[in-house]
Amino acid sequence: MSVPTTPVAAEAAAEQTQDSTRKPATRRRGKAPLSEGKKAERRLGLLLCAPAALVMIAVTAYPIIYSVWLSLQRYDLKFPDERQFVGLENYVTVLTNEYWWTAFGVTMLITVVTVAVELVLGMGLALIMHRTLVGRGIVRTAALIPYGIVTVVAAFSWRYAWTPGTGYLANLVGDGAPLTERASSLAIIMLAEIWKTTPFMALLLMSGLALVPDDLLKAASMDGASAWQRFTKVMLPVMKPAILVALLFRTLDAFRVFDNIYVLTAGGNETSSVSMLAYNNLIRGLNLGIGSTMSVLIFLTVAVIAFIFVKLFGTAAPGSSEEERR
Amino acid sequence: MAALDNTARAKWRWGLLDVVVVVFALTPVLWIASLSFKTPATLTDGNFIPREWTLENYRSIFATDQFVRALINSIGIALIATAIAVVLGAMAAYAISRLDFPGKKVLVGVSLLIAMFPQVSLVSPLFDIERRLGIFDTWPGLILPYITFALPLAIYTLSAFFKQIPWDLEKAAKMDGATQAQAFRRVIAPLAAPGIFTTAILVFIFCWNDFLFAISLTSTERSRTVPVALSFFTGESQFEDPTGAISAAAVVITVPIILFVLFFQRRIVSGLTSGAVKG
Numbered sequence: 001m002s003v004p005t006t007p008v009a010a011e012a013a014a015e016q017t018q019d020s021t022r023k024p025a026t027r028r029r030g031k032a033p034l035s036e037g038k039k040a041e042r043r044l045g046l047l048l049c050a051p052a053a054l055v056m057i058a059v060t061a062y063p064i065i066y067s068v069w070l071s072l073q074r075y076d077l078k079f080p081d082e083r084q085f086v087g088l089e090n091y092v093t094v095l096t097n098e099y100w101w102t103a104f105g106v107t108m109l110i111t112v113v114t115v116a117v118e119l120v121l122g123m124g125l126a127l128i129m130h131r132t133l134v135g136r137g138i139v140r141t142a143a144l145i146p147y148g149i150v151t152v153v154a155a156f157s158w159r160y161a162w163t164p165g166t167g168y169l170a171n172l173v174g175d176g177a178p179l180t181e182r183a184s185s186l187a188i189i190m191l192a193e194i195w196k197t198t199p200f201m202a203l204l205l206m207s208g209l210a211l212v213p214d215d216l217l218k219a220a221s222m223d224g225a226s227a228w229q230r231f232t233k234v235m236l237p238v239m240k241p242a243i244l245v246a247l248l249f250r251t252l253d254a255f256r257v258f259d260n261i262y263v264l265t266a267g268g269n270e271t272s273s274v275s276m277l278a279y280n281n282l283i284r285g286l287n288l289g290i291g292s293t294m295s296v297l298i299f300l301t302v303a304v305i306a307f308i309f310v311k312l313f314g315t316a317a318p319g320s321s322e323e324e325r326r
Numbered sequence: 327m328a329a330l331d332n333t334a335r336a337k338w339r340w341g342l343l344d345v346v347v348v349v350f351a352l353t354p355v356l357w358i359a360s361l362s363f364k365t366p367a368t369l370t371d372g373n374f375i376p377r378e379w380t381l382e383n384y385r386s387i388f389a390t391d392q393f394v395r396a397l398i399n400s401i402g403i404a405l406i407a408t409a410i411a412v413v414l415g416a417m418a419a420y421a422i423s424r425l426d427f428p429g430k431k432v433l434v435g436v437s438l439l440i441a442m443f444p445q446v447s448l449v450s451p452l453f454d455i456e457r458r459l460g461i462f463d464t465w466p467g468l469i470l471p472y473i474t475f476a477l478p479l480a481i482y483t484l485s486a487f488f489k490q491i492p493w494d495l496e497k498a499a500k501m502d503g504a505t506q507a508q509a510f511r512r513v514i515a516p517l518a519a520p521g522i523f524t525t526a527i528l529v530f531i532f533c534w535n536d537f538l539f540a541i542s543l544t545s546t547e548r549s550r551t552v553p554v555a556l557s558f559f560t561g562e563s564q565f566e567d568p569t570g571a572i573s574a575a576a577v578v579i580t581v582p583i584i585l586f587v588l589f590f591q592r593r594i595v596s597g598l599t600s601g602a603v604k605g
Contacts, residue, residue: 038426044506045427052418052477053433056440059474063451070451128347132340133333139344141591142351148583148594149355150535152553153576157358160569168357171372195354200598207599252442259537263557275446275538282450283542295447302444 064299070292077286090293099277100294106186107273111254114193118250119243121194122201129202130209147199155263158192182269189271192260197253201246208242209235248309252302274298355580362573369570383574393575395547396555400579403465403551404533407472412526414473415480416518420510422481423488424496437478445475449542456543463545471539476529483528486600487521488514524597527586534582552579 034042074086094100129140146154161167162178170178178184212235220230236243258275265271267280278298282291357374362383364376371377387393422430452471456462461470491514499509540551550558556575559568587594 040506041425042427045421045425046429048417048421048425049427049429049433052414052481053436055414055470056436056474056477059452059470060440060443060448063448063455066455067447067451070454125347128340128343132344133337134341135344137591139347140595141587142348144587144591144594145351145355145584147598148531148587150537150553150576150579150583152537152556153358153580154354156556156572156576157354160361160573161354161357165372166361166370166569168372168374195350199351203595203598206595210599249442252444256444256446256538258446259553262537262541275444278446279449279538279542282453288450288454291450295444295450298444299447302442302447306439306442 064296067292067295067299070288071296073289075287075289075292077288086289090289091297094290094293094297099272100274102270103272103274103277106271107255107257107275109186110190110193110257110273111251114190114197114254115247115250117190117194118198118201119247121198122205122246125198125202126205126209130206143199143202146196147203149196151196151259152263154196155192155260158188158195158260159264162188179265180269182271185265185269185271189257189260189264192264193254193257196260197250201250204246204249205239205242208239208246211242212238244309244312248306251305251309255298255302255305274301355584358573358576358580361569362577364570366567366570369567383570384578387571387575387578392547392555392559393552393571396550396552397578399465399549400534400551400553403468403472403549404530406465407469407476407533408526408530410469411473411476411480411529412484412522415477415484415525415529416522418477419481419484419488420514423485424493434481437481440475441478441482443475445471445538449538452539453542462543463549465549467543468536468539468549468551471543472533472536476532479532480525480529483525483597483600484518484521487524487597488518490521491517520593521597524590524593527590527594528597531583531586534579 071090072085072087073083074089075083125143129136129143132139159179161169164170164175164177176184178188216234216238217230220234225233256275257273258279261267261271261273261276262279267273267276272280274294275298278291278294281287281294285291360374360376361369363379363381364371365378365380365382368377418433421427422434448471453462456467461467493514495513495517496509499513500506504512535553536551537553540554541557544550544554547555552575556572559572559575
């Protein structure tokens, strides 16, 4: 049994894209008469999966369709009588609204910067956790704490750290109140995000590191490859699928940023993310029409990002799964 | 001798890097803990280590209904959601890793999609649907979305664990006359217990952590969880600074995470690196 690591996800993604080409073949094979045992196996398989599949579809697919329906209506809980079908009017309202685009820009900025920094730090942390000669258990335990801690708790810790007077960090940077200015607020939000999620990135990358054969590294080193050459020429190519998976999950996760912003700035000084904005329109504004429109737009954005990544997988995954099968 | 020197130097270098990681990871946690032990007079002195220690903050939060109720909600909701997600996830993961049936790839694909799903997209429809169904601001109203988003994590982690189980034992059991279901319950389930336990920890951490659903789908103390209650803390009177109380409450909900990490580091790492996706 080869090590079933994150490429599982890569494979699944690849399989999904190849599904359309593969299906006819499996179907034709499926038409051959089935033995009793085979039939029972199929029945049991479907039976075992049904509850999980039903819950997942009932709680996501139905609401997202319902949310598309809501997004086509004027529907404000403060004025329930004015509910009516308005077509794409909500989309025009949102897409011509500068707050939406500011929030979109903030979300994109946070996503790109944090994921890039996390990739570098995460790779460093993965190497340390994987190769350190001393205290491996201690490093791994310590690194899991940011992963496990409740985001809101960490966010409060950062907020108080940067509160003038109260915080140890605020006193280091002088008189200003960093959380009342836009640039410094965004920097702190990103710091909090990076602190919290770098370990997760590192763990995903570590599963890729585990696939790098030690013999290969030794051979490269005997051939006179420097540490940097060994990293770029030997490790990175083997780790490519793991890196793509880590990037995909972190990018989509970063795009959902909400908790840290809520606690650190509550969206003040134009630091709202799209999630923050949708939440505010819904819960604070009770405007289901506009809130749903934003939900649908966020969903579409995420789908586009995922699609781009899956396209990348498409070229990376077949090679990697072949290697796994060997 | 030179080689010995080299390894010693390498050990020091790794040791130094270890220290950097540990300090970086622990500082924010120690800081919030430090705040929780400070007296009101020294709360705003900006010192990393408290000058005067007190347990008053903890006493005060456990004296309020607001916090105790939220803690009960958090524990109850996370435990129930974890139990259901792990059971449903184990059934599906067993089928995925062991059985041949149509729709397997679709299920894996759907789980993958849900793992990447922007949760905020569900907030508005769920808000409306749950109000109609009458489960808004109730335990089931939160448990349901938690199960949904925990399932992909559970299915991926468990399938990875299940693939490492010696399945010949199952064949042996079947040869002895056990049905597939019996083989699962009697032979495989005990072998799978460590993987199931690890998955349960990961799923629990996920449910324990959630803020977005908890703040959108609750409106009273009836079902508000601790992360949400924290953001509503105001202190005992209007003029009291809630910093100490928030810090103490934050530390209380961090304790289970620290315990999990301390005792099950190896399991959590193996769970997360064996094909895990974050919910």
